[in-house]
Amino acid sequence: MMLVIGIDPGTARTGFGLVETSASGALKLIHYGVITTPAKQPMAERLIQLHEGLKELLTSYKPQMGAVEQLFFQKNVSTALSVGQARGVVLFTLASSGLEVEEYSPQDVKQAVTGYGAADKTQMQRMVQTLLNMKEIPKPDDAADALAVAICHIQSHSFRSRLEGSL
Numbered sequence: 211m212m213l214v215i216g217i218d219p220g221t222a223r224t225g226f227g228l229v230e231t232s233a234s235g236a237l238k239l240i241h242y243g244v245i246t247t248p249a250k251q252p253m254a255e256r257l258i259q260l261h262e263g264l265k266e267l268l269t270s271y272k273p274q275m276g277a278v279e280q281l282f283f284q285k286n287v288s289t290a291l292s293v294g295q296a297r298g299v300v301l302f303t304l305a306s307s308g309l310e311v312e313e314y315s316p317q318d319v320k321q322a323v324t325g326y327g328a329a330d331k332t333q334m335q336r337m338v339q340t341l342l343n344m345k346e347i348p349k350p351d352d353a354a355d356a357l358a359v360a361i362c363h364i365q366s367h368s369f370r371s372r373l374e375g376s377l
Contacts, residue, residue, distance in 0.1 A: 211233065212230065212364070212367070213228060213240065213271065214228070214231070214276070214360045214367075215228050215267065215273040215276050215277070215304075215360065216228075216229065216276075216277045216278075216356040216358070216359030216360025216362070216363060217277065217278045217279065218279050218352045218355035218359060219279065219293060219297040220293055220296055221247060221253070221257070221293065221295065221296045222247060223246050223247075224260055224263075224264070224300065224352065225243075225244050225350070225352030225354070225356035225357075226241075226242060226264070226267060226353065227239075227241075227348075227354075227356035227359070228242065228273060229357060229360040229361060231364045239342040239344060239357070242348060242356065244352050244353050245259075245260055245267075247260060253292070257295060260299050260300070261299050261303050264304075265307070268307045274310075275312070275367065276304035276309040276310070276311045276312075277312050277314060277363030278300055278304070278312075278313050278359065279355065279356075280297075280314060280316070281293055314363065314366070318366075319334075319355075319359055320334060322361065322362035322365045323337050323361050323362060324337045334355070334358055335347045338354055338358050
């Protein structure tokens with residue numbers, strides 16, 4: 211069994227999803243949601259709040275691995291910079307907690323979860339719902355994306371393990 215935390219970083223909302231896999235490869239939803247920070251709060255305080263919220267999740271659930279979505283190029287430079295700052299805090303928090311951390315592009319995540327690298331949000335959310343046996347589509351979008359990142363990592367890690375075992 212392996213517990214993975216997937217993260218969709220952002221300064222306003224950072225999505226997280228905890229997914230467990232069994233030896234048989236079955237996926238199990240453990241927990242998901244968002245860490246939010248107030249827009250009017252100074253950036254440094256928001257980043258501390260993100261770090262503390264993530265640290266609390268890591269302490270409570272004790273995942274073995276972490277997966278983070280890579281920054282998707284944004285036309286809005288200030289948005290890209292703030293997401294980059296959040297990603298830095300997320301990567302630091304996961305790594306300093308002793309987790310192995312992998313990063314995946316949005317296209318890699320879509321490919322792993324839906325089989326199509328250009329899938330739209332609805333396709334992704336429905337597939338996450340199906341793979342995790344959820345009654346409803348996971349909301350908000352940030353949390354659904356984080357669950358998809360965790361699923362992507364589980365599938366990628368499983369594939370690499372099988373590949374290494376056959377060499």
